[in-house]
Amino acid sequence: MAKAIDQALWPEGVERCSLTKFLLWLVVPALLMLWGLVAAGVVFWYGLGMTGLNNYFAFGLYITFDLAVIALGAGAFFTGLLRYILKIEALVPIVNLTVIVGFFCYSGAMLILTMELGQPLRSWFGFWHPNVHSMLTEVIFCISVYLSVLIIEYIPLVFEQKQLNKVPFLHHLAHNMHVVMPLFAGIGAFLSTFHQGSLGGMYGVMFARPFAYREGFFIWPWTFFLFVLSAVASGPCFTVLICTAIEKISGKRMVEYRVKSLMGKIAGTMLCIYLFFKFLDTWAWIDSILPAAGNSFDQMFNGLVYGKWLMFTELIVCGVIPAIMLVIPSVRKRESMLIIASLLNCVGVSLNRYIITVQALAVPVMPFDSWQVYVPAWTEWAPSFMVLAYGVIVISLSYRYLPVFPQERKLNYK
Amino acid sequence: MSVQREFHTKWGMVIDLDKCTGCGACMVACQVENNIAPTPDASDMTRVLTWMLVYKLENKQKFPNYDVAYLPRPCMQCENPSCVPVCPVVATTKDEEGGIVSQIYPRCIGCRYCMAACPYHVRYFNWFDPQWPAGMEKTLTPFSSTRPRGVVEKCHFCHHRFMAAKEKARATGGEPMKLAEDAYIPACVEACPTGALIFGNLKDPTHQVAKLSHSKNAKRLLERLGGKPQVYYMSKRQWVLDMLDNDLGDGSHGGVTGGGNHG
Ligand code: SF4
Ligand code: SF4
Numbered sequence: 185m186a187k188a189i190d191q192a193l194w195p196e197g198v199e200r201c202s203l204t205k206f207l208l209w210l211v212v213p214a215l216l217m218l219w220g221l222v223a224a225g226v227v228f229w230y231g232l233g234m235t236g237l238n239n240y241f242a243f244g245l246y247i248t249f250d251l252a253v254i255a256l257g258a259g260a261f262f263t264g265l266l267r268y269i270l271k272i273e274a275l276v277p278i279v280n281l282t283v284i285v286g287f288f289c290y291s292g293a294m295l296i297l298t299m300e301l302g303q304p305l306r307s308w309f310g311f312w313h314p315n316v317h318s319m320l321t322e323v324i325f326c327i328s329v330y331l332s333v334l335i336i337e338y339i340p341l342v343f344e345q346k347q348l349n350k351v352p353f354l355h356h357l358a359h360n361m362h363v364v365m366p367l368f369a370g371i372g373a374f375l376s377t378f379h380q381g382s383l384g385g386m387y388g389v390m391f392a393r394p395f396a397y398r399e400g401f402f403i404w405p406w407t408f409f410l411f412v413l414s415a416v417a418s419g420p421c422f423t424v425l426i427c428t429a430i431e432k433i434s435g436k437r438m439v440e441y442r443v444k445s446l447m448g449k450i451a452g453t454m455l456c457i458y459l460f461f462k463f464l465d466t467w468a469w470i471d472s473i474l475p476a477a478g479n480s481f482d483q484m485f486n487g488l489v490y491g492k493w494l495m496f497t498e499l500i501v502c503g504v505i506p507a508i509m510l511v512i513p514s515v516r517k518r519e520s521m522l523i524i525a526s527l528l529n530c531v532g533v534s535l536n537r538y539i540i541t542v543q544a545l546a547v548p549v550m551p552f553d554s555w556q557v558y559v560p561a562w563t564e565w566a567p568s569f570m571v572l573a574y575g576v577i578v579i580s581l582s583y584r585y586l587p588v589f590p591q592e593r594k595l596n597y598k
Numbered sequence: 599m600s601v602q603r604e605f606h607t608k609w610g611m612v613i614d615l616d617k618c619t620g621c622g623a624c625m626v627a628c629q630v631e632n633n634i635a636p637t638p639d640a641s642d643m644t645r646v647l648t649w650m651l652v653y654k655l656e657n658k659q660k661f662p663n664y665d666v667a668y669l670p671r672p673c674m675q676c677e678n679p680s681c682v683p684v685c686p687v688v689a690t691t692k693d694e695e696g697g698i699v700s701q702i703y704p705r706c707i708g709c710r711y712c713m714a715a716c717p718y719h720v721r722y723f724n725w726f727d728p729q730w731p732a733g734m735e736k737t738l739t740p741f742s743s744t745r746p747r748g749v750v751e752k753c754h755f756c757h758h759r760f761m762a763a764k765e766k767a768r769a770t771g772g773e774p775m776k777l778a779e780d781a782y783i784p785a786c787v788e789a790c791p792t793g794a795l796i797f798g799n800l801k802d803p804t805h806q807v808a809k810l811s812h813s814k815n816a817k818r819l820l821e822r823l824g825g826k827p828q829v830y831y832m833s834k835r836q837w838v839l840d841m842l843d844n845d846l847g848d849g850s851h852g853g854v855t856g857g858g859n860h861g
Binding site for chain 2: 476
């Protein structure tokens with residue numbers, strides 16, 4: 185086989201496809217990115233009037249997508265926590281991937297967040313004039329700082345690229361960064377827990393929106409804790425899905441199956457804990473918050489787009505079912521089942537973010553108000569696809585040129 | 599820490615729903631007074647800016663029992679505003695004597711969190727830069743700033759009139775912190791032909807609103823949610839009063855929700 189021209193850049197002792205094939209693979213994501221950039225340009229130039237948002241739906245697809253991506257990216261901090269702080273060595277083969285996934289999820293979300301602001305040039309006001317009472321201030325702080333932590337966690341991996349690693353300075357830097365990584369994993373876990381929580385808290389504190397409002401512990405509404413739990417329950421599943429996608433596309437195994445199965449087990453356990461509290465929370469909401477606000481459960485749903493089926497799909501089909509599948513070892517050990525359960529779990533958390541964002545605003549609060557329907561515009565879809573495409577590009581480049589999977593050689597080249 | 603604050607003066611409004619004819623004069627007066635640009639597509643009701651909006655209420659009965667009421671809705675200037683604690687950059691606050699919830703346009707980053715938090719839909723986003731048809735810019739008043747796109751705006755009880763009234767009091771040797779009832783009134787109140795809108799200091803027993811707000815026919819919008827509006831609605835018709843708050847209709851009075859202030 186003819187040598188690929190970029191072979192010298194590949195990680196030590198692995199095979200990759202030809203550069204042409206690789207570039208062809210990147211064409212579709214690149215086009216999607218371009219489309220997203222056009223949409224971003226349109227929104228920045230003409231304003232948020234170009235989206236489907238309106239005075240009823242102050243939040244829409246952008247925020248839903250942000251919340252979902254950030255929850256799915258939680259694999260990074262949670263796996264990092266388990267690996268570096270709790271020293272679960274079995275996760276070593278997958279921890280690099282979780283960092284990359286976290287990095288693209290968070291940087292992508294930040295990109296959308298700037299579009300989300302009516303005055304993006306003032307985004308630094310969050311640091312300059314912070315309102316300590318606002319959950320959003322917490323989010324702004326933690327997300328920006330956590331993205332820096334993710335970059336710090338990603339850098340040693342980049343420096344371990346075969347050619348870069350020959351530079352003594354970079355080599356030593358990468359090595360020394362590895363030594364302090366538990367510290368960053370700790371900071372990352374702290375920051376991430378807080379902003380995952382604050383994102384949930386953002387909705388829970390809206391006491392005049394009975395759909396979203398929750399009581400809670402001290403200053404934190406229950407949604408604060410539910411968001412953290414659901415994120416750590418779905419993050420590992422998202423990493424497993426990406427890992428499996430890489431394996432299917434490259435035709436090679438990247439990690440031993442038991443690593444994925446362990447991730448599934450962790451996710452399943454967390455999902456059970458989450459669901460326990462989520463059901464309690466839902467019950468308390470129906471039983472106390474809603475009647476106190478003079479509302480009934482039925483009033484919170486309407487027609488097809490805002491029907492009860494959404495909630496049941498979220499809690500049962502994408503909650504209880506994957507939870508059972510993931511905690512039963514014999515089911516989890518079958519790859520197809522693990523994939524199905526992971527998919528359901530990830531859909532479930534995304535659905536939850538959609539419901540709490542859009543449905544919360546669609547429900548009329550004033551007795552004489554009416555239901556509104558929100559339809560995202562192309563300027564909202566395109567940036568969302570852009571982030572996904574951006575993720576494909578980041579992961580593809582990392583996989584091709586960086587030593588992401590320590591087990592790849594052993595598992596594929598004897 | 600709670601965001602709720604007590605003030606010596608608490609500007610408030612009492613709106614007599616039995617007097618309101620739904621003519622919309624208050625809406626027009628507000629638009630003109632506060633430099634609100636006409637929206638190019640005013641038929642899109644989810645995008646227009648109407649700091650003061652008149653809702654039509656119906657009792658859903660058949661003729662001859664059919665009845666309507668019109669409900670003008672400014673910002674409620676809530677005592678416990680849901681919009682204030684959520685703003686990440688302190689662009690909206692309730693810290694001035696008088697208890698009016700302010701909105702600082704140059705500070706607002708346009709995150710629209712306050713819009714999501716306010717259940718009364720009184721907060722409006724500038725989706726595009728405002729444009730006045732040629733010649734109409736001559737109608738702009740110098741007392742109210744215009745707003746760029748990307749920021750949120752809302753009714754502030756014509757705050758500039760409050761400032762002017764205080765200045766006038768100072769200049770004429772009056773007491774700026776103890777304004778007479780008619781020294782300061784918002785444009786909508788001034789324009790209302792039926793006198794359905796009454797304005798004043800809810801804490802000053804000599805002001806009409808103080809008395810009216812305690813009438814047995816007075817009620818606030820969505821009392822159960824705990825925002826404690828400084829705007830009261832009055833009606834002698836029970837169905838109208840019933841329309842002001844959510845009620846499960848089973849006689850249960852769930853009471854006020856927590857009104858939790860984060861932070
Ligand atoms: S009515 Fe809405 S905008 Fe006005 S003070 Fe109350 S919560 Fe804030
Ligand atoms: S839109 Fe403006 S006023 Fe409203 S919460 Fe955001 S920054 Fe504050």
